[in-house]
Amino acid sequence: MRYGICQLSIVPMRAEPSDPSELVNQVLYGEHFKVVEQRKKWSRIKLSHDKYEGWIDNKQYIEISEEEYAFAKAQPATLTTDPVQFITTEHNQLLTVVLGAAIENINLLKDTFDGLSRTGKSDKSQLIETAMLYLKSPYLWGGRTPFGIDCSGFTQMVYRLNGYSLKRDASQQATQGEALSFIEESEPGDLAFFDNTEGAITHVGIIMEDNYIIHAHGEVRIDRLDHSGIYNVHKRTHTHKLRVIKKII
Known part of the structure; x- marks a missing residue:
């Protein structure tokens, strides 16, 4: 089994391994997943947080080890809370991320973030x-x-x-x-x-x-x-x- 993490802001997840295929979901920055099937240009993935499956472009994620995946899965979700914020990459470039980007495993991507985020359960109100x-x-x-x-x-x-x-x-x-x-x-x-x-x-x-x-x-x-x-x-x-x-x- 292979594993991955999304290093880009918003990655399209498609029904079939093809760019014109139906968009069924999106993978947000920092979300990690299992690679269920891998082809030359595409991977079928299963997201860790909701088990949803679909195809993403191999160029649009970073492979991580089984140990890193287990570590990532064990962390409580920490999500950005502003509509738009910025990540600083390891190469000192700015990456725009959107509301709900996952930053609890940002160290796996060697990026940094100093914006607003939320961890844990909030009141229903x-x-x-x-x-x-x-x-x-x-x-x-x-x-x-x-x-x-x-x-x-x-x-x-x-x-x-x-x-x-x-x-x-x-x-x-x-x-x-x-x-x-x-x-x-x-x-x-x-x-x-x-x-x-x-x-x-x-x-x-x-x-x-x-x-x-x-x-x-x-x-x-x-x-x-x-x-x-x-x-x-x-x-x-x-x-x-x-x-x-x-x-x-």
């Missing part, structure tokens, strides 16, 4: 404050950053930045936590899931106070939430059908 850092971020299928993010990438990153683990996709996240019977039982920070006409869960958002929800739909935005689903006041229509509310924390 901090979830909405973190979510607001992504407000107006454009929707991007497979995205996990303020420069492009999808619905489940958004919820995963908000929880991750506060020390809690969510799976990557909305349908996977819906298997976590405790189901609530009514919106009235929910608290800010709980997750609302929405399904399509076939009954498959395809969307997720974070519940706010006073029957509002923040979610990634075109952009990270705030809409009304009722027993039917998400109501867009500008379009005067429901855009998503509510399936279940989950309390994760």
Whole structure:
């Protein structure tokens, strides 16, 4: 088994080993992983923090030893907390990193960082404050950053930045936590899931106070939430059908 760590700001993870292939996820600076399969130009990897798999370009990561991987995995996650910050590389060059970059293993990359970061679990009340850092971020299928993010990438990153683990996709996240019977039982920070006409869960958002929800739909935005689903006041229509509310924390 081989192992790697991401030394670049944002690396695309694709469904197949090809540049035109669908973007399914992104690997952020400092995230480490197992190399499940390696080809001449591409590697299929499994991220350590959520076990998500996909293909990345061999030129866009650094190989580490099994011992270094075990060391990296044992460290508590320490993540950057500003939308944009800078890493100083071992060659004294500046590297831009985004909100949620992992710096707990920065020594493995021989880089330095003296910006703002967070380690450990935060109070549930901090979830909405973190979510607001992504407000107006454009929707991007497979995205996990303020420069492009999808619905489940958004919820995963908000929880991750506060020390809690969510799976990557909305349908996977819906298997976590405790189901609530009514919106009235929910608290800010709980997750609302929405399904399509076939009954498959395809969307997720974070519940706010006073029957509002923040979610990634075109952009990270705030809409009304009722027993039917998400109501867009500008379009005067429901855009998503509510399936279940989950309390994760």
